[in-house]
Amino acid sequence: MQANEWPLEDGYCRIRTARQKKRARIKDFHKYLRRLRKEEKRLDELKHKLPLQPLARPYQKGWLRTFILRPDVATSRQAAFYQELLNKINTVEYSNDKKFRIKKRKWKRKKVWVDKPQYLREFSERCFFSRDCKLTEQEKLLFHREERTHKHTKEISIYxxxxxxxxxxxxxxxxxxxxxxxxxxxxDGEIQRLENRIITHHLRHKLGKEIDGKMYHYLSRAPLPPNPFKQKSLADILSEVYNDQQQ
Known part of the structure; x- marks a missing residue:
């Protein structure tokens, strides 16, 4: 008689197999990870909801750079239209350097100072055609479609x-x-204790992989092209090859 088939009578108990014990440990570990993620989100929300306090003496911390209308556009008849559009696609950059320069490697070794680029907001294909998109139909006419290839996965994205x-x-x-x-x-003490527990037991990678499912997603391989000979017999394949040669 198997261990999991013993009757539950006096003097007997159900004994789990080694496989059942292993599955139970994995299940309990996943529950533990979910509790950690839930607690981490709760503490982050509490910290995010903390109110702002006005300073008695405001101070300057670096510089910010943003887009504004050109003088000739600001005085034109369509100034209100482009100002409303700019409010939806404007971006802000912060820097301690007033010239907004960054170091960029050149000739594989030497680093040189170059101007930091800044772009207007871009929309993915899903966001551009969604109901939540705040752009009007007239404003969408001023956008053009671009295809970009991902550096690692080689996937083509549309913006x-x-x-x-x-x-x-x-x-x-x-x-x-x-x-x-x-x-x-x-x-802050509770957040730090939770972070120390995650780092000490090396759980950050597990949380990203098992719970979020987004850890190192860019390392996934590109999808293989479809196989034209899948689910075809050898006779059908030879027939297609023969017909192609005849043509």
């Missing part, structure tokens, strides 16, 4: 980019800090 970039110029302004996030020592 919609604004065509009339020349209507906007960049403006650099000082970044003034007027409010600061409230500090909660008890909450």
């Amino acid at each position: 919609y980019v604004f065509s009339e970039r020349w209507r906007f110029i960049l403006k650099v302004k000082p970044r003034i800090i007027t409010h600061i996030k409230m500090v909660n020592g008890t909450l």
Whole structure:
């Protein structure tokens, strides 16, 4: 009689097999990971909801750069239209350098200072045609379609980019800090203890792989091309080859 077939009578108990014990351990470990992720999200939400406190003495922290209308566009009849569009696709960059320069490697060794590029907001194909897209039909006419290939997976993605970039110029302004996030020592202590537990037991990779399912997704291989001879007999394949040669 197998161990899992013993009757539940006096003096007997159900004994799990080695495979059942292993599955139970894996299941309990996954439940433990879910509890950690749930607790981590709860603490992050509490920290995000902390109110802002105004500073008695505001201070400057670097510079910010954003797009504005060109002077000739700002005085034209369509100034209101392009200003409303700019509010939807504008981006902001921050830097400690007023010239917004970054180091870029050149000739494989030497690093040189180059201007940091800044682009308007781009929309994926799904976002561009979704109901939640805030662009109007008239504004969508000013976007063109671009295909881009992913560096690792070689997958082709479609984006919609604004065509009339020349209507906007960049403006650099000082970044003034007027409010600061409230500090909660008890909450920060709980977040740090949870982070120490995850790092000590090497669970960060497990959380990303088992719970989120997004860890190192860019390393996945590109899909293979379809096999034209799949589910075809040898006679059918030879017949197709013969017909192609005759043509």
